[in-house]
Amino acid sequence: MSPVAKLPSNSVLAEAGADCRRESQLFAETLDPVFRTTMATPERLDDFRASLATYFMGPALFFAAEMLGTTYRFARDPGRIARSGLDLIFVQVTLDGSDMRTVNGETMLVEAGDISLFDLSRPMQAETQHCRNLTLVLPRRLLFGKDAQTDALHGLLLKRSTSTARLIGSHLRALFADLTDITPDEAPAIVTATANLVSNLVAPQIAERSLPSPTVRGAVLMEIRRYIEQSLALPDLGPEHLCKVFGLSRASLYRLFEPIGGVTDHIRSRRLRAAFDMLVDERKRTVGEIAYACGFSDISAFSRAFRHQFGMSPREVREMGERGPLALGSAEKQAAASVHDWLRIVSAL
Structure with missing residues (x-):
């Protein structure tokens, strides 16, 4: 009996040790298409830990991240937006700790249990000293449809006291707990069901934020x-x-x-x-x-x-579309070692 196929994944861990500097650079480089990541030199190296696990689910990515022991700053500016070309939505639950986030000129505190959504076509900054979070990375069209107006979702924060936050958070936790057992064939249906759950639950908040601007x-x-x-x-x-x-x-x-x-x-x-x-x-x-x-x-x-x-020619994108990016079974996608490549594939859907 052949072994059950697993989702392609990638893990980066930086902590105290001889390779701490190199591992920290790899952590930042892995996130480079999304954020410019900077880390202050830890006062106590024993407390330092930065980890990122990435799972490629075909029409989505799933990140599990942990940042401890120093100050981490993440910035997505217009230059990075233009260079990366990523048209993706992040749906994130904070498991532990907190971060300060600046979106649309406003600073907000994101705490454990909160759900936040942000749009990679828009700028943002975040800073934390201690945070663990789970993030589902979805193509915009899968979450809200091709013609939906999605300006209002960037910076949407659902506090942990709301039923909507608790429902989305519990679903993302359950999904993370099961990721090692989900097969590539099962992943697209699970992603679609999760996207439908999120879009239906946040629709009222987005509609409220989409009311005509008073200015x-x-x-x-x-x-x-x-x-x-x-x-x-x-x-x-x-x-x-x-x-x-x-x-x-x-x-x-x-x-x-x-x-x-x-x-x-x-x-x-x-x-x-x-x-x-x-x-x-x-x-x-x-x-x-x-x-x-x-x-x-x-x-x-x-x-x-x-x-x-x-980062690809028009003909390469055409060929990728002809292969069908939703089909996770292809050897090329199974062998993909780069989180950057996975981000581009998901963004193209």
Whole structure:
């Protein structure tokens, strides 16, 4: 009888010992597509421990992390967002300890038992001295559907006193406890069921946060972003075009988009994201046709920008889509050793 297949996994552990510095660097490098990670030199090395276990579930990743014994800082800035190109949602339960998190200009305390959601297409910072957490990493479309408006989920915090937090938290704990027994064939259905549970439970909170902003600035930014999504095919879509359509000065437009990395970078990022999705979903269209449909007039420039954003060429993404990224059984995915590769695969779904 052949052994039961296990989920591909990766573990990193840094603690007191001769290799502490190298292991700490590996911990930070593993998280590099997501965060710039810095760790202060521990006052007492015996208390220091940083661990990260990653499980590849096909249409999702699962992280189990522990940070002890020093100050850890995690930053996701506009530059990292643009370079990584990850379109993912983190659903996280804090098991022990706490962290201070800055999202949308507001600082919040995340404590044991709390559930937090954050969007990797948006900036955030966090700092902790002692924290253990579990994180389910999901593609946006699996959690909320392709056309859902998800601006309001970034920074959503569900306190441990709420039934919603307790239900999601208990489910993530149970999932983690069973990860070593889940097979690659079982994983997609489990991920889908978990995504449905989370999306249904947080929908009321997201709807409440999605009410029109009381500020004109917030409402205008939301309207412009919607227009950009609907107009990616326009070759002249850019600051000048948007200023004419919305009657804004360049300075006003730049101020609106400054918190999310700038208007030009935002347009380019959304065009490349649309091209990525079309390469996976619309296999009858050529790479050139998709580039033009997303507003690029130069195929070579498109290919260079695409590789810079996603770390893969358009043709490599097309081939990945043809292999079917949800099929966990392929030898290539089973043999994947890089958490970075797994993040890209899940983001492409």
